[in-house]
Amino acid sequence: MKITDIRATTVSVPLEAPLRHSNGTHWGRFVRTIVEVETDEGIVGFGEMGGGGESAEMAIRGLKPYLVGHDPTEFEAMRYKICNPTASLYNNRTQLHASIEFACLDIVGQKLGVPVYKLLGGKLRDEVQFASYLFFRYPNEATGEGEVRTPEQLVEHTRDLKERFGFTTHKLKGGVFDPQYELDCYLALAEAFPLDRYRFDPNSVYSVEQSIEFAKAIRHINNDYFEDPTWGLNGMRKVREKIDIPLSTNTVVVNFEQLAQNILNPAVDVILLDTTFWGGVRACHKAAVVCETFQYSVAVHSSGELGIQLATMLHLGSTIANMPFAIDAHYHQLTDDILVGGKMAYKNGAIAVPDKPGLGIEVDREKVRYYAEEFRRLGGYAYDRDPMRPDWYPIVPNDRWANP
Numbered sequence: 495m496k497i498t499d500i501r502a503t504t505v506s507v508p509l510e511a512p513l514r515h516s517n518g519t520h521w522g523r524f525v526r527t528i529v530e531v532e533t534d535e536g537i538v539g540f541g542e543m544g545g546g547g548e549s550a551e552m553a554i555r556g557l558k559p560y561l562v563g564h565d566p567t568e569f570e571a572m573r574y575k576i577c578n579p580t581a582s583l584y585n586n587r588t589q590l591h592a593s594i595e596f597a598c599l600d601i602v603g604q605k606l607g608v609p610v611y612k613l614l615g616g617k618l619r620d621e622v623q624f625a626s627y628l629f630f631r632y633p634n635e636a637t638g639e640g641e642v643r644t645p646e647q648l649v650e651h652t653r654d655l656k657e658r659f660g661f662t663t664h665k666l667k668g669g670v671f672d673p674q675y676e677l678d679c680y681l682a683l684a685e686a687f688p689l690d691r692y693r694f695d696p697n698s699v700y701s702v703e704q705s706i707e708f709a710k711a712i713r714h715i716n717n718d719y720f721e722d723p724t725w726g727l728n729g730m731r732k733v734r735e736k737i738d739i740p741l742s743t744n745t746v747v748v749n750f751e752q753l754a755q756n757i758l759n760p761a762v763d764v765i766l767l768d769t770t771f772w773g774g775v776r777a778c779h780k781a782a783v784v785c786e787t788f789q790y791s792v793a794v795h796s797s798g799e800l801g802i803q804l805a806t807m808l809h810l811g812s813t814i815a816n817m818p819f820a821i822d823a824h825y826h827q828l829t830d831d832i833l834v835g836g837k838m839a840y841k842n843g844a845i846a847v848p849d850k851p852g853l854g855i856e857v858d859r860e861k862v863r864y865y866a867e868e869f870r871r872l873g874g875y876a877y878d879r880d881p882m883r884p885d886w887y888p889i890v891p892n893d894r895w896a897n898p
């Protein structure tokens with residue numbers, strides 16, 4: 495089997511409301527690039543990448559000279575063709591590679607008539623448990639609804655998500671307002687739902703000292719972990735020495751080099767694997783095996799996904815033993831998906847692992863066309879800016895908090 499063509503289409507899919515984070519805002523929509531890899535046997539595989547526009551589409555198409563004629567079952571060769579570690583000093587293609595790898599896994603699964611999880615060694619669970627992903631939100635521009643700013647609004651929003659999706663683990667994205675205000679919000683949640691589990695992620699914007707103080711103030715609640723309170727392996731290590739809550743990261747251990755450093759001189763307890771950041775499902779699976787060897791727990795990180803990437807997270811999550819945590823997804827914040835039938839369904843906070851061949855999803859080409867048109871109409875947005883605070887940009891550690 496040979497790859498004959500690679501296509502990329504950027505889409506814009508609406509969110510319920512703009513999501514605020516420490517570096518800016520997801521301004522009411524996710525922009526993602528859908529990748530299609532075609533083969534000489536007529537099998538087409540789908541991949542997905544964050545962000546988009548002409549440059550993303552061109553970057554994906556730019557891989558064609560490397561990959562047309564490549565056998566999609568040859569994953570290791572493809573890794574070196576696209577992401578040779580020395581060549582990558584000049585052209586960082588890790589995330590591009592991930593999107594093509596998703597598509598090739600989809601192709602090989604379809605060819606063999608097996609779901610992707612079987613290509614990874616088989617699933618250990620039939621469904622994957624998700625945490626709610628709670629954000630401070632601006633109101634929806636059109637309806638004026640959906641704002642999350644006060645502790646009361648946060649508790650109400652969480653109650654609503656629990657009813658709709660069944661979440662019993664909650665992740666609060668912080669780093670927007672000053673730490674004391676966000677601490678009050680986090681503790682209000684834990685008080686409202688005392689039997690549930692929690693994790694807080696201020697996206698690395700606290701100082702070492704603020705991180706330690708925050709950790710001490712939350713130690714009495716059911717924390718899964720404290721995610722990326724401060725920046726850098728050394729900052730995290732200094733925090734870890736002074737607190738008794740596990741630390742997790744999706745920022746300072748995102749490749750094998752950093753994983754090795756963290757094992758030799760621990761700074762973080764739980765590694766959050768992202769199928770895009772790590773360069774593919776297989777890289778995450780390999781990293782999970784390394785973590786298992788050294789008795790590190792992992793979970794799956796969300797960099798904002800539509801159904802294609804969500805499927806990669808489900809297949810990965812179903813195959814890892816050392817994952818005692820619910821995984822993250824922004825998915826429930828979306829109002830739609832590019833899959834036939836719309837979004838995958840949650841049941842009791844979990845989503846069933848697709849059992850059909852390949853990624854096990856069916857992409858709705860009409861929806862891709864519609865949301866590609868939406869992208870052309872709306873354009874991109876700056877991830878690291880907030881349109882409501884035009885002169886603002888964050889520093890690390892931050893002290894330029896939004897006013898609640």
Ligand SMILES: [Mg+2]
Pocket residue numbers: 695697721722743744
């Ligand atoms: Mg994070």
